[in-house]
Amino acid sequence: MAVEANQEWLKSNGDPHLVLVHRLPSFSFQLNDILQPHFRLLDPVDSPEPACSFLSNHAQSVRALICVANTPLTAETLNLLPSLELVVASSAGVDHIDTRECRRRGIIMTNASTAFAEDAADYAVTLLIDVWRRISAADRFIHAGLWPVKGGYPLGSKLNRSGHRYGFVVFRRHSMSITSSSAYKIYGLILPRCILRNSYGVRLAPRLLVHSDILLVISLSLLASFGLHGCLGGKRVGIVGLGSIGSEVSKRLEAFGCSIAYSSRKEKPRVPYPYYTNVLELAAHSDALVLCCSLSEHTRHIINKDVMTALGKTGVIINVGRGGLVDEKELVQFLLRGDIGGAGLDVFENEPDVPRELFELDNVVLSPHHAIFTSESVEAVHQLIFTNLKAFFSNKPLQSVYQFE
Numbered sequence: 385m386a387v388e389a390n391q392e393w394l395k396s397n398g399d400p401h402l403v404l405v406h407r408l409p410s411f412s413f414q415l416n417d418i419l420q421p422h423f424r425l426l427d428p429v430d431s432p433e434p435a436c437s438f439l440s441n442h443a444q445s446v447r448a449l450i451c452v453a454n455t456p457l458t459a460e461t462l463n464l465l466p467s468l469e470l471v472v473a474s475s476a477g478v479d480h481i482d483t484r485e486c487r488r489r490g491i492i493m494t495n496a497s498t499a500f501a502e503d504a505a506d507y508a509v510t511l512l513i514d515v516w517r518r519i520s521a522a523d524r525f526i527h528a529g530l531w532p533v534k535g536g537y538p539l540g541s542k543l544n545r546s547g548h549r550y551g552f553v554v555f556r557r558h559s560m561s562i563t564s565s566s567a568y569k570i571y572g573l574i575l576p577r578c579i580l581r582n583s584y585g586v587r588l589a590p591r592l593l594v595h596s597d598i599l600l601v602i603s604l605s606l607l608a609s610f611g612l613h614g615c616l617g618g619k620r621v622g623i624v625g626l627g628s629i630g631s632e633v634s635k636r637l638e639a640f641g642c643s644i645a646y647s648s649r650k651e652k653p654r655v656p657y658p659y660y661t662n663v664l665e666l667a668a669h670s671d672a673l674v675l676c677c678s679l680s681e682h683t684r685h686i687i688n689k690d691v692m693t694a695l696g697k698t699g700v701i702i703n704v705g706r707g708g709l710v711d712e713k714e715l716v717q718f719l720l721r722g723d724i725g726g727a728g729l730d731v732f733e734n735e736p737d738v739p740r741e742l743f744e745l746d747n748v749v750l751s752p753h754h755a756i757f758t759s760e761s762v763e764a765v766h767q768l769i770f771t772n773l774k775a776f777f778s779n780k781p782l783q784s785v786y787q788f789e
């Protein structure tokens with residue numbers, strides 16, 4: 385945006401369509417094309433002046449602000465905008481915005497979780513399936529050329545971690561699958577009583593085991609690494625935060641035959657799933673937790689040591705919310721010790737830094753904060769921002785108003 389154009393707009397103090405764009409210089413701002421015909425955009429990044437002096441010099445009349453991506457919006461910046469009434473976040477999460485100050489000032493906020501809900505939910509469920517079925521790990525297995533060498537996946541390379549007790553199973557067909565209940569029996573070397581089925585579901589007699597040609601080493605905590613807990617049907621999934629994203633997750637998982645429960649700020653009267661007032665109890669009744677809630681002072685490290693212990697050795701954590709929801713150091717330790725079954729993580733506490741210990745684990749799927757990014761969701765969020773601004777300047781009801789805690 386040309387500086388001269390900015391100057392001209394600024395002369396029109398009190399322009400009802402003046403919108404301040406708050407963004408980090410590194411972000412390209414593609415909304416311009418949609419918004420410019422309708423609003424006068426004031427963009428400090430395109431001004432030669434430093435952002436703060438630009439704001440204090442020019443922004444007295446700004447009533448609406450678009451906060452682009454994760455650009456921090458602090459109380460200090462908000463103080464420079466005495467007339468501000470509306471903050472439009474282009475993101476689902478608003479942990480980069482001083483929501484407490486907005487609430488104190490009576491500033492309305494909108495966010496983008498409705499625009500991103502379907503894509504974020506698709507991604508969360510995909511991560512869950514991947515962790516349970518080891519798709520990424522199996523892909524790596526093939527890429528590494530291991531199939532012809534080692535026989536069928538899985539033959540993990542991480543079986544010798546200290547602190548695990550091992551049982552031994554010998555069997556003929558590497559394509560064999562083991563049901564989870566019988567797999568538990570293998571643990572502790574109760575081989576004669578265990579039930580194995582090959583990939584056609586045919587029950588195999590224990591004596592077959594003796595004449596087998598592949599040795600597999602299994603620990604209870606690593607059963608999940610083999611995809612032995614893989615089937616989705618009947619699994620209990622706890623959704624943390626049943627907002628627009630969580631609700632889409634629940635729809636998808638119901639179709640897979642999972643049973644859903646949730647925890648949320650408040651119980652949702654029209655939702656049929658069991659509600660847990662706290663995440664600890666939800667974890668104790670779940671095979672997996674899917675984190676879809678926003679990060680706030682109330683939810684930071686909501687997934688802590690106690691919750692992971694309650695989720696248990698085969699439990700899985702999926703996080704498409706924010707890294708800070710999970711005590712990441714604890715999660716790493718739980719995963720390394722095999723005290724939790726796996727994790728699918730799209731978000732991290734110190735992005736873009738991801739704990740290196742996780743790189744080697746086949747029961748962990750890592751993704752670079754990518755859940756919401758499709759061309760459709762970007763278009764949807766642009767449309768949502770436009771709709772909200774238009775409604776605001778014509779005194780109509782806004783869409784996607786953020787509910788302060």
Ligand SMILES: O=CC(=O)O
Pocket residue numbers: 474475476477478496500756
């Ligand atoms: O993580 C993405 C978002 O909050 O929009």
